[in-house]
Each structure stands twice: as structure tokens, then as C-alpha cells.
Amino acid sequence: MTALKVKIAHGTPCWVSLLVRDLERAKAFYGPLLGWSFAPGPTELGGYVRASLHGAKVAGIGVAPAHSALPTEWTTYFAVDNADQASARVRECGGTVAVGPLQSGQAGRLAVSADLSGAFFGLWEGQEHLGWEVVAEPGAxxxxxxxxxxxxxxxxxxxxxxxxxxxxxxxxxxxxxxxxxxxxxxxxxxxxxxxxxxxxxxxxxxxxxxxxxxxxxxxxxxxxxxxxxxxxxxxxxxxxxxxxxxxxxxxxxxxxxx
Incomplete structure (x- = not known):
């Protein structure tokens, strides 16, 4: 399996991320279940690790803000050419932008939004980190x-x-x-x-x-x-x-x- 580092087309899912209360417990679960290993991610996001499958990045897991009432849930991120413009478009279409847009170090620019029904999704303007590097393989x-x-x-x-x-x-x-x-x-x-x-x-x-x-x-x-x-x-x-x-x-x- 070869890790692919290519720009992902605008409007295409490119990453998934999970916020948890106990990061070590999450790593102990997903690591053996899906064959993942973990490395530290951007420090601007607090406690955050990137999961890799045989060296190819596939997902992120971070620590939820203290006292967060939100349920633990996976979030799908969509590649966008410009996170600020995409966030503005979300608002124009009646959705909400709950987080950002904000810069995640040199990795890229992100926002977390919700559609008209309240379903959350992310926007990712990849810079150094373009998104997942392998898909449709066991564990990815x-x-x-x-x-x-x-x-x-x-x-x-x-x-x-x-x-x-x-x-x-x-x-x-x-x-x-x-x-x-x-x-x-x-x-x-x-x-x-x-x-x-x-x-x-x-x-x-x-x-x-x-x-x-x-x-x-x-x-x-x-x-x-x-x-x-x-x-x-x-x-x-x-x-x-x-x-x-x-x-x-x-x-x-x-x-x-x-």
C-alpha cells in the first residue's frame, strides 16, 4: 500500500475526525480494531493525534473541550478551495458555522459547520496536510x-x-x-x-x-x-x-x- 499525497477536489470528503473525552482509551480501542498507529497532530488543536495505517494518514482523534455537552461523534470533512468562502456559502444557504474558519498551523485552514437539519460536517482547506492518504483499504x-x-x-x-x-x-x-x-x-x-x-x-x-x-x-x-x-x-x-x-x-x- 502506497500513501497518496495529492490535492483532493473541492466538495469531496477528505478527512474524518473524532473528539473524545479520553484520548488514551480511544487509541486503545481504534488502534487494535482498525490497525492504526498514532502520532501527534497540530498543537493548536489541543490534545490531538493523527491515526495512520501502515504509515498513511487516515483519521484524526482529539480531546473534546472541557464540559462539552456534545455527544462523541465522527465528523466528515470536505475539501474546499477556500475555507472562508465556503463558510460564507454555508451561511448563505441557511446553515451555521460553529467553529472557525481558523488556521491549524501549517497543516491547513478549517471550519466546522452544520446543515439545515443540524448535521455537523467540516470544511478543510489543505495546505501541508491535504487529507487522508489511503482509502478503501482495510482499516481506512x-x-x-x-x-x-x-x-x-x-x-x-x-x-x-x-x-x-x-x-x-x-x-x-x-x-x-x-x-x-x-x-x-x-x-x-x-x-x-x-x-x-x-x-x-x-x-x-x-x-x-x-x-x-x-x-x-x-x-x-x-x-x-x-x-x-x-x-x-x-x-x-x-x-x-x-x-x-x-x-x-x-x-x-x-x-x-x-
């Missing part, structure tokens, strides 16, 4: 999808914010369990938007999928490391999938690609 991110109660509203919002096409799925695809719509960059599917009324999905949010070699084995490892099984492993059009939670309740999915 493979897909991000928004779970929402209003797919048409979400599709209009993200299409307008990023200036990218959002393509609606045909009814037969939705019936097979595929996304209701996909965000596309230069004709390539880069993220999904899925309408749901399933209470197990929780509030609107961006769900991150990590690739694994064996979903059922990963479920057992997750439970042994103090995590939880939220939705049992099942076969889908995209491969075998299970939904899990880490010891602090941070939700994520794992998938064995077909």
Missing part, C-alpha cells in the same frame, strides 16, 4: 453518507454549498437499499445522502464507513475492546456492513467490500 475510510429525514432539502443544501451535482437515485436503487442521492464531483460519486425514519440512526448526521477484511470478526473485536454493536452485520448492495459504537458511544460503520 471508504464512504461517508448523510442520514437525514429530509433528503431533498439536504441535496439542495450540499449541492449549493459546494457547487457540485447531486444526482437522485432511481426508485429501484432506493428499494435495494442504496442512497437516495449522491454528491458527485466530475461525474464521480463521492458521498451519499440517505433519507431515514429508523430510530436507530439517531439525529441527522454524517455516517462514516471503514473498510475491514472480516465484518463479523471486527464486531467480536469491537465488543471485546469495550465497544457496542448497534446494528447486526448484514449483506447490502455495497458489501457486508455492521454499525458499531466505541466505548464513549461514537458511532461508525464497518464494511467488507464486495
Amino acid at each position: 475510510p471508504v464512504w461517508s453518507e448523510l442520514v437525514t429525514k429530509d433528503e431533498p432539502l439536504a441535496a439542495a443544501f450540499y449541492g449549493s454549498v459546494f457547487g457540485r451535482a447531486v444526482v437522485e437515485a432511481d426508485p429501484s436503487a432506493v428499494a435495494r437499499g442504496e442512497e437516495d442521492a449522491t454528491l458527485q464531483v466530475e461525474g464521480h460519486r463521492v458521498a451519499g445522502i440517505k433519507q431515514t425514519t429508523d430510530l436507530r440512526d439517531g439525529p441527522p448526521r454524517w455516517r462514516i464507513y471503514f473498510a475491514v477484511e472480516d465484518v463479523d470478526l471486527t464486531v467480536r473485536q469491537c465488543l471485546g475492546l469495550g465497544g457496542a454493536l448497534l446494528v447486526a452485520a448484514q449483506d447490502t448492495p455495497y458489501g457486508r456492513v455492521a454499525r458499531l459504537a466505541d466505548p464513549e458511544g461514537g458511532r461508525f460503520s464497518v464494511v467488507r467490500l464486495p
